[in-house]
Amino acid sequence: MSILVDEGTKLVVSGLTGREGSFHGLNNGRYGTDLVAGVTPGKGGQDVEGVPIFDTVHEAVAETGANTSMVFVPPRFAADSVLEAADAGVDLIVCITEGIPAHDMLRVYTHLKRGATRLIGPNCPGVLSPRKANVGIIPAHFFSEGNVGVVSRSGTLTYQIGNELAQRGFGNSTIAGIGGDPIVGSSFIDVIALFEEDDETELIVMCGEIGGNEEERTADYIAENVSKPVVAYIAGFTAPPGKTMGHAGAIVSGSSGTAQAKAEALEAQGVRVGRTPSEVAEVAAKLSQAAA
């Protein structure tokens, strides 16, 4: 098994006719993801390398049975595309777009939490289940199938840590990038709950960063609900207070939200925290030997 995306994923891409959308969408298709449709208003009836384009997500879902949407449209239109995909009834939306206004996401989040559609992102690298499906921009060639589930707020840092894990012989059940914005559709807790239920996942790696209190809340959740070993990494120990560090979410505020506070909260609940990406892989190796 794996979580979120797999062989059953039927993908519709909003923005498949755009430069980035076609590059990554088709890349996902070549990886083996069942890419069934694209949506661009006004371009219905066309195709992108054989993938049919529809004017609306509703039409794409009706014609192709798409169950997963990837949103790859510019920030000012992205919230609308997410709402459209949810209204069309897909199970999962992965929103890659960076720079969506926070108030747009507030409304989207509030609406989605009342329905059945799950949102990953925005401002995220997407979700990869090695050998099964890739929805997003994660470079799949670094990752092989295995039993480590990875959940992260960051993109390249995930590749760095995934690569360190791969060099120690670990493969992955699923790698999920939840996004670096203040308001994202799914939290660490949401994804870790799925990993806990997933048979293939034996070890969970979470990769956090400064800002907010998600990591602290996750620490409490893990203590009460997660039986599988969890290794964490937190970026931003040297970040000065009061400055955003690229990700809109990454800002140190007062005493809470610092990397130190997050690492301590996790360690207090028995989660091992690696101080460098390499140390995360080392700790994972030790835990996995101990379990064997």
Add this chain to the structure above:
Amino acid sequence: MDLLEYQGKQLFREHGVPTQDGQPAQTAQEAVEAAEELGYPVVIKAQVLIGGRGKAGGIKVANDRQEAREHAEGILGMDIRGFPVRELYVEKASDIAEEYYAAILLDRGAKQPMAMLSRMGGMDVEEIAGRDPNAIARVHVDSLIGFQDFHGRRLCFEAGIAGDVTRPVGALLARLYETFVAEDAMLVEVNPLLVTEARDVVALDAKVTVDGNALFRHPDVAAMRNPSAEDLQEQMARERGLTYVKLDGNIGVLGNGAGLVMSTLDVVAQAGGRPANFLDAGGGSKAEAIVGAVEVILSDPKVDAVLFNIFGGITRCDEVARGLVTAFGQIDVKVPFVVRLDGTNDEEGRSIIAEANLDGVDVEKTMLGAAARVVERANVGAPEPPETGEHPKPVGAATPGTGAASQADVSGTEVAAAEAGGGGGAPTAPGAEPTR
């Protein structure tokens, strides 16, 4: 993006939040003219993006023309905790019966807007929370329903404000929420929220932080950007579409992806070095972006060595290498570079750098190796005592003071208290904005 007090008040007026009459001024002469037009007494206020103006002498009452000129001349050009005063706001003075505190902000933990009200205004919100944690009433607002009258009533009764002003205070809160939504704000704060002896309710200060991602639908607010708040490198980076944050060390750092760059800063600090900056060249960095990034990093004279940490995903290491070679052709580089290329097309990238035979450029394969090497290189030219300890200390605290977030239990969002004007309130400590 943070707005100055007078800019925030301009938005308040557009959305019906009551304020005193006032005018911005850039020279002492303009300030005097404004004072004459408004009528004495007036309050002359330094316009800077930092708290503690009152304590620093940046807020003064003027009772006549001569005082207005003296105070305006005195405050203009002052340096308030590193922020030079370039603008003033001249406002009609108010008499003060009560000082409250009000704010609307984005509560990241709850993923909802939150409204706050306290009867203890005029001081830093942290101080309020410190004195009496129950003194701040809070309600979450459903973003699809918006601020209702009952939200206002609940806040007023729970905060225990004077019974005769619950209606106007509730109305002000509703207008404040409208400002928050309509202007795509992350924070809208009024401290103090004043009740005059005539029982009028007035926003005496305004701290507004707007969402930089939403500026495309607010051209008027985008034009309020306050370049004096940015340093040279931050301005250069913004013009080149790069994300840059100035730190106070001597090792320039570039990487692709915010998380990886943050992690790189940590690893450099763990190796005993002090980063000079955070620079995210972004996903899919092209050669052109790399040239721009090198320009920005090297324009900081404190930089003794530079670390490139690239993990190629969408970013191709050969593109980064070409950018670096181009940059070395265009810029007279005097400091050593350590380049770590890993991931997509890393071997090609490394061979491009090797073939170019660049002076003073070391290539490393791992992140830890590269960090150790750049610290060594930086310390050759400028010996610095290395930091020790498992957890590196934060460097370059940009904004002194801490925000209200933790005490007010507003995860991830800081409430920066603005200080009291009008000669009545105690000056307060600053906080930082939720996003910039």
